Amino acid sequence: MDARRQAVPGMGMLAGLGLGPLEEQLYLRLLGLPAAEPQWLASQLNLRASIVVAALAVLAELGLVESCAAGAWTAVPPDVALEELLLRREVELRRARGRIGELMRTYRQGRPDDGAAGPVEVISGRRSIADLWRTLQLGVRERLRVLDRPPYVRRSDPQTGLALLGRGVTTRVVYHSRVLRDPERLAEIRTFTAAGEQARVHTEVPLKLALLDDRWALLPVSAGTELESVLLIRPSTLLDALAGLFELYWAHAMRLPEPSEEPPEDRHRQLLTLLAAGLTDESIARQLGVSTRTVQRWVREVMDRFGARTRFQAGIQAARADLL
Template identity: 40%
Template sequence: MFGQVAAGERHHGVIGRRYAATVLHGLGLSDVDESVYRSVLRRRPGSIAELARTLELSRHRVEKAIQHLRALGLLQPGAPGQPPTAADPEIAIPVLLRQRHEQLEDVTTHLPALAAEHRLAAFGDAHHQAVEVIVGSEEIRHRTAALAATANEFLIFDRPPYAYDPSGEVEGELPFLERGVTIRVVYDSTALQDPLRLANVRTLAAHGEQARVLPKVPLKLTIFDQHTAVVPLTREEVSESVALVHESGLLDALLALFETLWSSAPVLDRPHDTAPIPPEDADLLTLLAMGVKDAAVARQLGVSIRTARRRISGIMDRLGATSRFQAGRESERRGWL
């Protein structure tokens, strides 16, 4: 059959055109489907039999393609014995694209369950599903890339040593930020001693990465969509083995650790005033660091609760803090307390 098709392409321009532009495969169309669709789209006259002869296909194959194209909404019924007419592609094709997108999204939501079935089959015991050990740099890259490709959130602990050149960091992460992925990173302060890496982090933060820093981060960690964590099992620059931690009590503990350190870490190098703060703001920070409630703060400062809350909000904005505990830590770092 392949020899016949090849010969036909040499001697008949129709077949050459028939397979020349298969741009609709992504919508589930075969070569024959697209050939029939394009022919009808060009409004070639004649019956189904004539259409089959023109395309050098059997009538059965043409009728089967027409049936499929009608089911997709690309063709509309014609008169009895006559070929169908084409729906407006600017209307029909976007509808199909939305349907395919919804189908792909549905598949994505089932990935965790499918992965759990795979782990169960691989390990044979549900009690050993929580941790999967991946060995080999190529396999590690393959598995982490697959997780990243479908994830909507990355939670990361970043610390040395590194196996890669920092010059490619921005280009590697920007596509995820542009796709709308939420990326929260807690950096170990030693990671930012390299001026190039610090510049990269500032660039990524300007594009939407949420970056914070602590004097020490306990481990390297990446959690995808809060359902799979990647933890290197060695301290070398290139780890030849990692643990994939799936939904379990262990993953819950890693998530809790991330959120605890995230809440206590100051925002990375946010521009701020270096001038001394007014004495009344120093008093306010001291009260906040002591955990004093709003009403007591208002009484101590001799202002209304509304005014106290406004001043608390203002000083937290100035510090780039999202919690009072973080405001206290950032004030200490700046030498305000």
Template identity: 35%
Template sequence: MEAAFRALGLTETEVRLYILLIRSEARWDGSVPQLLDVSPEEAAAAVDGLAAKGLLTRVEGRPAHLIVSPPDIAGEVLVSRRKQELHTAHAALRRLADEYRTAWPDQLRTLVEPTPDAAVRQRIDQIQRMARREVMIFDVPPYASPEAASGAAGNETEFERLAAGVRYRTVYDRRAVEQEGAMLRVARYVEAGEEARMAHRVPLKLMIVDSELAIVPTVAGEAGQSAGSALIHPSPLLDGLIELFEQVWAHALPLSPGGVAQPERPPLSAPDRQLLTLLLGGLTDTVIARQLGVGQRTVLRRVRGLMDRAGAVTRMQLAWYAAQHGWIEPTTPERPQTTSTPDDGD
């Protein structure tokens, strides 16, 4: 509670005095400094500060009475005043930013800030806090530490921004999901509101904020340490990065909090389900081709098509995906009837 009041510009002593007055009547008879465990001068300064902020009224007398103002009324006034102060500060920062762009045009043209790894993390935190609408992320290993990969040292700022209503979309490279403890990390973000997907290959580490600013590492060492960052302002380059993200996002598999990719594709056709049933039944391509009355090359082509739909690179991954997404029934496959459809591709 004290931290909330201090955010409105109250000192620690003023907060403690105001809460004391809310909970009990107080007279200016020397008891206030004792109750607050401060000097009489500090207590008097707190009374003056609260009075100036409209949170209490001092009624002279022997001793004087301290009358507290209702929090819901006086507090709203303080909140409104604080909002106006923040709005004024934000406008001043924008004017200063315009001066910066005028004074340092070459700095903006290069877009690269050769800063150490710690400064890059600070900049990533800063631009996330600037976000008003959406943050888009490519998450790709290697990471700076095992803690970062597992989520023990994750992006805590994301939780704050998600709670503030900022949308987060993250595409995880398949290698990121395969890291030990990675799905626990992803689950934390998804449960907080992140929209997460997985792609077989994500081209680079990337963060885009409100489609107005992007940051990418310029150099990454073997352990994932970034030797600098490129801050991209509105430009054709930024437009290209946004388009790249949207393309990868459109073809990536959604991840649920439990870490299972959820399909956004139509169900399998009857012939594809028949092929998959035979494949998962352990039959060889030659036997499957004979069973279906097609050529072996057709079987290979159709299996490759199923793997592409599932985002799988091996048949084992295809089998896992099929079982997780209801492509096959969890029963012992029956021997299908052969078809007489000729294979035009053989």
């Protein structure tokens, strides 16, 4: 077998620091050795010595190896070398991010008659929309806010959303209450809430909307065109208005009901949430896994508890009691 293709523990872990496969393999080999000469390393990797010498020079430039006696090379301890390299890369990334505005100005100047890259850009085509959404998700640093309403589109790559939560991105989603009638969709949402997503439901969600940090917003051009044509909104008064719209609906939305098998007090809270979401007795019964007659009895208990003559009055009293 070609030594260049042999598996080395940890291979690929340093690609994000700018190391090529050969440089990484050399460094990982040297980590397990006191020192080694280029000729010996070349024989182990079935490469010319000149190629290994060139790769060692790259590693030395990055501060990962250093020469020692008799022309041999040794690895610099990773806790020192990699930390310094990480800091250097972070500085470079911050500088690159700081130039985005300048690069965007150059981009716009090259397209004086093109609306692209302005505050509002139209993106068309399923593939282009999917690629854009994935890129935006990967670029989120702090928070993701979403208004979600029918027609529902199944997450094509749920791992990307779970990865956002895994790296600490605050995710808040307001779902249309109709989602409570879709067991498959609801099960998917519970997977995300278990991973840290904050979810609420509202009876009236006006549009689909995704806000990524305070840098982008994504929404369909019109209802029913989610997979065909979307608007990409960049920082502008429109983006600010959309952020305000989300916060308004978030403030008036209700917590996503938890699964059943709760004690009576929590059962009433869950029942009130489902009632306020506009579900019928039959839908609530399916959601809670009980009979319709049981739901009707619980509704009567709640109404009696608050001295209400209608469900609406019970909801008002529940809200005043901070049960919703």
